[in-house]
Amino acid sequence: MRNAGDKRLAALFERPTLEVAPALLGLHLVRTGPAGQPSRTGRIVEVEAYLGPADQASHARFGETPRSRPMYGRAGTAYVYLVYGMYRCLNVVTGPLGTPHAILVRAVEPLTGIEQIRHARLTAERRVHRSWSIQDGARASARIGEIPAERLARGPGLVGAAFDVELSMTGSDLLDPGAALRLEAAPPDEPAGRIEASPRVGIAFAGRPWTEQPWRFSLAGNPSVSG
Protein backbone atom coordinates (compact mmCIF):
# COMPACT_ATOMS: atom_id res chain seq x y z
CA MET A 1 0.00 0.00 0.00
CA ARG A 2 1.43 3.31 -1.05
CA ASN A 3 1.18 6.30 1.26
CA ALA A 4 0.21 9.80 0.10
CA GLY A 5 3.79 10.81 -0.70
CA ASP A 6 4.39 7.66 -2.75
CA LYS A 7 1.18 8.28 -4.71
CA ARG A 8 2.18 11.83 -5.53
CA LEU A 9 5.54 10.53 -6.68
CA ALA A 10 3.97 7.86 -8.89
CA ALA A 11 1.55 10.39 -10.42
CA LEU A 12 4.46 12.67 -11.29
CA PHE A 13 5.88 10.05 -13.60
CA GLU A 14 2.78 9.92 -15.78
CA ARG A 15 3.58 13.36 -17.14
CA PRO A 16 5.70 14.13 -20.26
CA THR A 17 9.45 13.76 -19.79
CA LEU A 18 10.19 17.47 -20.18
CA GLU A 19 7.77 18.15 -17.32
CA VAL A 20 9.06 15.32 -15.14
CA ALA A 21 12.70 16.44 -15.46
CA PRO A 22 12.36 19.80 -13.68
CA ALA A 23 9.95 18.19 -11.22
CA LEU A 24 12.67 15.74 -10.15
CA LEU A 25 14.63 18.66 -8.71
CA GLY A 26 14.24 18.65 -4.96
CA LEU A 27 13.32 14.96 -4.72
CA HIS A 28 15.45 12.88 -2.40
CA LEU A 29 17.76 10.11 -3.59
CA VAL A 30 18.05 7.46 -0.88
CA ARG A 31 20.62 4.66 -0.60
CA THR A 32 20.39 2.03 2.11
CA GLY A 33 22.85 -0.70 2.96
CA PRO A 34 25.05 -2.40 3.59
CA ALA A 35 23.14 -3.77 6.57
CA GLY A 36 23.72 -1.86 9.76
CA GLN A 37 25.11 1.20 7.98
CA PRO A 38 23.29 4.51 8.12
CA SER A 39 21.49 5.33 4.89
CA ARG A 40 22.62 8.08 2.58
CA THR A 41 20.20 10.71 1.34
CA GLY A 42 20.57 13.72 -0.90
CA ARG A 43 18.54 16.29 -2.76
CA ILE A 44 18.53 16.10 -6.56
CA VAL A 45 19.70 19.49 -7.85
CA GLU A 46 20.61 18.86 -11.51
CA VAL A 47 19.20 16.56 -14.22
CA GLU A 48 19.21 16.13 -17.98
CA ALA A 49 16.41 14.77 -20.16
CA TYR A 50 17.15 12.33 -23.02
CA LEU A 51 14.31 11.86 -25.46
CA GLY A 52 15.38 8.85 -27.51
CA PRO A 53 15.38 7.25 -29.99
CA ALA A 54 15.30 10.36 -32.18
CA ASP A 55 17.51 12.25 -29.71
CA GLN A 56 21.01 11.68 -31.10
CA ALA A 57 22.54 12.22 -27.66
CA SER A 58 20.53 9.36 -26.15
CA HIS A 59 21.78 5.81 -25.69
CA ALA A 60 18.45 4.82 -27.23
CA ARG A 61 19.56 6.25 -30.60
CA PHE A 62 20.76 2.71 -31.52
CA GLY A 63 17.36 1.27 -30.69
CA GLU A 64 16.72 -1.37 -28.09
CA THR A 65 19.92 -3.15 -27.04
CA PRO A 66 20.76 -5.12 -23.89
CA ARG A 67 22.13 -1.93 -22.35
CA SER A 68 19.25 0.35 -23.27
CA ARG A 69 16.47 -2.14 -22.59
CA PRO A 70 15.49 -0.67 -19.18
CA MET A 71 14.75 2.64 -20.91
CA TYR A 72 11.85 0.96 -22.68
CA GLY A 73 10.34 -0.09 -19.37
CA ARG A 74 8.00 1.57 -16.93
CA ALA A 75 8.54 5.13 -15.76
CA GLY A 76 10.40 5.15 -12.46
CA THR A 77 12.74 2.36 -13.52
CA ALA A 78 16.50 2.87 -13.06
CA TYR A 79 18.76 2.93 -16.12
CA VAL A 80 22.39 2.58 -15.02
CA TYR A 81 25.31 2.58 -17.44
CA LEU A 82 29.10 2.64 -17.35
CA VAL A 83 30.96 5.59 -18.88
CA TYR A 84 34.65 5.68 -19.67
CA GLY A 85 34.98 2.23 -18.20
CA MET A 86 34.73 3.42 -14.61
CA TYR A 87 31.86 5.72 -13.68
CA ARG A 88 28.33 4.51 -13.18
CA CYS A 89 25.61 7.00 -14.06
CA LEU A 90 22.03 6.90 -12.80
CA ASN A 91 19.00 7.68 -14.94
CA VAL A 92 15.32 7.66 -14.13
CA VAL A 93 13.23 6.18 -16.93
CA THR A 94 10.21 8.22 -18.04
CA GLY A 95 7.53 8.09 -20.70
CA PRO A 96 4.98 5.38 -21.49
CA LEU A 97 6.00 1.72 -21.84
CA GLY A 98 8.04 1.30 -25.01
CA THR A 99 9.14 4.95 -25.13
CA PRO A 100 12.86 5.09 -24.24
CA HIS A 101 13.01 8.40 -22.42
CA ALA A 102 15.30 8.86 -19.43
CA ILE A 103 16.51 11.55 -17.09
CA LEU A 104 20.16 11.57 -16.03
CA VAL A 105 20.74 12.53 -12.40
CA ARG A 106 23.72 14.87 -12.77
CA ALA A 107 24.13 16.22 -9.26
CA VAL A 108 22.88 15.66 -5.74
CA GLU A 109 23.23 17.73 -2.60
CA PRO A 110 24.14 15.32 0.21
CA LEU A 111 21.89 15.59 3.27
CA THR A 112 22.62 12.59 5.49
CA GLY A 113 25.17 9.78 5.66
CA ILE A 114 27.98 12.13 4.71
CA GLU A 115 30.69 9.87 6.15
CA GLN A 116 29.26 6.88 4.26
CA ILE A 117 29.40 8.98 1.12
CA ARG A 118 33.04 9.93 1.71
CA HIS A 119 33.88 6.28 2.24
CA ALA A 120 32.12 5.33 -0.99
CA ARG A 121 33.97 8.06 -2.89
CA LEU A 122 37.32 6.73 -1.63
CA THR A 123 36.41 3.15 -2.49
CA ALA A 124 35.48 4.24 -6.01
CA GLU A 125 38.80 6.02 -6.52
CA ARG A 126 40.73 3.05 -5.19
CA ARG A 127 38.98 0.84 -7.72
CA VAL A 128 40.05 3.08 -10.58
CA HIS A 129 43.65 3.55 -9.44
CA ARG A 130 44.44 -0.06 -8.72
CA SER A 131 48.17 0.56 -8.67
CA TRP A 132 48.10 3.20 -5.95
CA SER A 133 50.81 3.10 -3.31
CA ILE A 134 49.96 3.37 0.37
CA GLN A 135 50.83 7.06 0.20
CA ASP A 136 48.60 7.62 -2.82
CA GLY A 137 45.70 6.09 -0.93
CA ALA A 138 46.41 8.19 2.13
CA ARG A 139 46.59 11.33 0.02
CA ALA A 140 43.27 10.54 -1.63
CA SER A 141 41.66 9.82 1.74
CA ALA A 142 42.86 13.17 3.07
CA ARG A 143 41.72 14.98 -0.05
CA ILE A 144 38.25 13.45 0.03
CA GLY A 145 38.04 14.26 3.72
CA GLU A 146 38.52 17.92 2.83
CA ILE A 147 35.82 18.06 0.15
CA PRO A 148 32.85 20.10 1.37
CA ALA A 149 29.73 17.93 1.67
CA GLU A 150 27.90 19.87 -1.02
CA ARG A 151 30.54 18.89 -3.58
CA LEU A 152 30.65 15.15 -2.88
CA ALA A 153 28.06 14.30 -5.56
CA ARG A 154 28.49 17.24 -7.92
CA GLY A 155 28.52 15.48 -11.29
CA PRO A 156 26.93 12.30 -12.70
CA GLY A 157 29.97 10.10 -12.10
CA LEU A 158 30.25 11.39 -8.56
CA VAL A 159 26.57 10.68 -7.86
CA GLY A 160 27.23 7.08 -8.89
CA ALA A 161 30.28 6.83 -6.66
CA ALA A 162 28.77 8.62 -3.66
CA PHE A 163 25.62 6.51 -3.62
CA ASP A 164 27.20 3.21 -4.70
CA VAL A 165 25.06 3.01 -7.81
CA GLU A 166 25.72 -0.46 -9.22
CA LEU A 167 25.34 -1.76 -12.76
CA SER A 168 23.16 -4.53 -11.35
CA MET A 169 20.64 -1.88 -10.33
CA THR A 170 19.75 -1.12 -13.92
CA GLY A 171 16.12 -2.08 -14.45
CA SER A 172 15.26 -1.81 -10.75
CA ASP A 173 12.27 0.17 -9.46
CA LEU A 174 13.29 3.51 -7.98
CA LEU A 175 9.76 4.08 -6.70
CA ASP A 176 9.77 0.95 -4.53
CA PRO A 177 9.91 2.22 -0.92
CA GLY A 178 11.89 -0.90 0.02
CA ALA A 179 14.56 -0.62 -2.69
CA ALA A 180 18.21 -0.09 -1.70
CA LEU A 181 18.32 2.81 -4.16
CA ARG A 182 15.15 4.83 -4.44
CA LEU A 183 13.46 8.18 -4.86
CA GLU A 184 11.39 9.82 -2.17
CA ALA A 185 9.22 12.90 -2.07
CA ALA A 186 10.86 15.86 -0.36
CA PRO A 187 9.47 16.91 3.02
CA PRO A 188 6.80 19.60 2.48
CA ASP A 189 8.78 22.16 4.47
CA GLU A 190 11.78 21.98 2.14
CA PRO A 191 12.03 25.06 -0.10
CA ALA A 192 12.03 24.28 -3.83
CA GLY A 193 14.15 27.04 -5.39
CA ARG A 194 14.18 28.59 -8.83
CA ILE A 195 14.73 26.25 -11.77
CA GLU A 196 17.13 27.01 -14.60
CA ALA A 197 17.17 25.35 -18.03
CA SER A 198 20.34 25.11 -20.16
CA PRO A 199 21.90 22.92 -22.90
CA ARG A 200 23.05 19.44 -21.96
CA VAL A 201 26.67 18.74 -21.10
CA GLY A 202 29.17 16.46 -22.86
CA ILE A 203 27.13 15.60 -25.94
CA ALA A 204 29.00 17.46 -28.71
CA PHE A 205 29.03 14.23 -30.70
CA ALA A 206 25.25 14.46 -31.16
CA GLY A 207 25.37 17.61 -33.30
CA ARG A 208 22.58 20.08 -33.82
CA PRO A 209 19.88 20.57 -32.81
CA TRP A 210 20.52 18.17 -29.92
CA THR A 211 23.47 20.10 -28.51
CA GLU A 212 21.33 23.18 -28.15
CA GLN A 213 18.13 21.87 -26.61
CA PRO A 214 17.72 23.35 -23.10
CA TRP A 215 17.07 19.98 -21.53
CA ARG A 216 19.37 20.35 -18.54
CA PHE A 217 17.56 21.54 -15.45
CA SER A 218 19.09 22.72 -12.20
CA LEU A 219 18.29 24.59 -9.00
CA ALA A 220 19.60 28.12 -9.47
CA GLY A 221 22.49 29.00 -7.19
CA ASN A 222 22.69 25.61 -5.52
CA PRO A 223 26.35 24.86 -4.64
CA SER A 224 25.98 21.19 -5.58
CA VAL A 225 25.19 21.91 -9.25
CA SER A 226 28.08 20.86 -11.53
CA GLY A 227 29.94 23.36 -13.66
Place this chain on the structure above:
DNA sequence: CTACCGATCCCCT
Protein backbone atom coordinates in the same frame (compact mmCIF):
# COMPACT_ATOMS: atom_id res chain seq x y z
C1' DC B 1 37.91 -10.01 -34.59
C1' DT B 2 39.81 -5.24 -33.97
C1' DA B 3 39.30 -0.23 -33.60
C1' DC B 4 37.26 3.50 -31.83
C1' DC B 5 34.97 6.26 -28.50
C1' DG B 6 32.06 7.65 -24.85
C1' DA B 7 25.83 11.41 -21.02
C1' DT B 8 33.59 11.57 -16.57
C1' DC B 9 36.84 13.09 -13.26
C1' DC B 10 41.31 14.20 -11.48
C1' DC B 11 46.07 15.60 -11.66
C1' DC B 12 49.77 17.77 -13.94
C1' DT B 13 51.81 21.38 -16.81
Place this chain on the structure above:
DNA sequence: GGGGATCGGTAGA
Protein backbone atom coordinates in the same frame (compact mmCIF):
# COMPACT_ATOMS: atom_id res chain seq x y z
C1' DG C 1 44.99 23.03 -21.74
C1' DG C 2 46.36 17.99 -21.96
C1' DG C 3 46.34 13.25 -20.82
C1' DG C 4 45.51 8.96 -18.00
C1' DA C 5 42.49 5.42 -15.99
C1' DT C 6 39.46 1.58 -17.89
C1' DC C 7 35.71 -1.27 -20.37
C1' DG C 8 31.29 -2.11 -22.80
C1' DG C 9 28.81 -0.94 -27.01
C1' DT C 10 28.75 -0.28 -31.81
C1' DA C 11 30.49 -0.47 -36.39
C1' DG C 12 33.17 -2.12 -39.83
C1' DA C 13 36.60 -5.49 -41.77
